[in-house]
Amino acid sequence: xxKIEQNSEALNIQEGKTATLTCNxxxxxxxxxxxxxxxxxxxxxxxLLIRENEKEKRKExxxxxxxxxxxxxxxxxxxxxxxxSATYLCALGTRQAGTALIFGKGxxxxxxx
Amino acid sequence: GAVVSQHPSxxxxxxxxxxxxxxxxxxxxxxTMFWYRQFPKKSLMLMATSNEGSKAxxxxxxxxxxxxxxxxxxTLSTLTVTSAHPExxxxxxxxxxxxxxxxxxxxxxxxxxxxxx
Numbered sequence: 001x002x003k004i005e006q007n008s009e010a011l012n013i014q015e016g017k018t019a020t021l022t023c024n025x026x027x028x029x030x031x032x033x034x035x036x037x038x039x040x041x042x043x044x045x046x047x048l049l050i051r052e053n054e055k056e057k058r059k060e061x062x063x064x065x066x067x068x069x070x071x072x073x074x075x076x077x078x079x080x081x082x083x084x085s086a087t088y089l090c091a092l093g094t095r096q097a098g099t100a101l102i103f104g105k106g107x108x109x110x111x112x113x
Numbered sequence: 114g115a116v117v118s119q120h121p122s123x124x125x126x127x128x129x130x131x132x133x134x135x136x137x138x139x140x141x142x143x144x145t146m147f148w149y150r151q152f153p154k155k156s157l158m159l160m161a162t163s164n165e166g167s168k169a170x171x172x173x174x175x176x177x178x179x180x181x182x183x184x185x186x187x188t189l190s191t192l193t194v195t196s197a198h199p200e201x202x203x204x205x206x207x208x209x210x211x212x213x214x215x216x217x218x219x220x221x222x223x224x225x226x227x228x229x230x
Binding site for chain 1: 117119147155156159162204217218219220223224
């Protein structure tokens with residue numbers, strides 16, 4: 001069966017360090033992968049999308065990599081700040097229009113000052 | 114990015130009553146919207162895909178007679194929880210794809226916290 005795993009349920013790091021979150025998937029061939037941020041009691045907020053033919057995508061302090069051979073995506077936040085503390089979700093999507101994303105369970109990041 | 118709104122943000126209702134939740138795409142037209150449910154510390158669980166002008170497609174295990182979905186226009190989808198019970202208490206979130214973004218990027222509403230007493 002299709003499975004998406006975000007390896008760490010929780011990740012604690014010091015302010016200024018780089019946070020690296022992992023998303024692995026099995027029995028799935030996604031056309032793209034998305035990363036979202038979710039704060040408690042709020043809906044997910046879109047951060048980045050990376051397609052199967054892309055290796056890396058950047059946006060300000062965020063960087064996403066996508067390795068379809070390893071079936072893995074890494075999400076990096078550089079120079080992390082306490083305001084980056086939240087739950088980060090990865091989600092896979094297919095080429096078929098109108099289909100929903102499949103989400104991982106998320107990693108809760110805590111950045112301490 | 115595209116904006117999706119939900120109303121209400123919180124609702125408390127008595128067991129046996131029905132509750133309607135609205136999901137609107139504010140600055141784009143969405144032929145497809147999605148409804149998710151999320152339990153505390155759990156991931157989003159897809160309930161159904163809402164298609165404008167046609168019946169919704171429900172995921173396995175989701176009772177379509179209990180969770181009524183109507184996609185009346187290109188900017189509005191509603192989820193009605195009928196004869197609500199305490200076990201229906203949850204966080205309900207809708208999302209939509211913005212055609213202007215090539216249908217890939219998906220934007221979520223802020224969610225609706227339903228509490229059934």
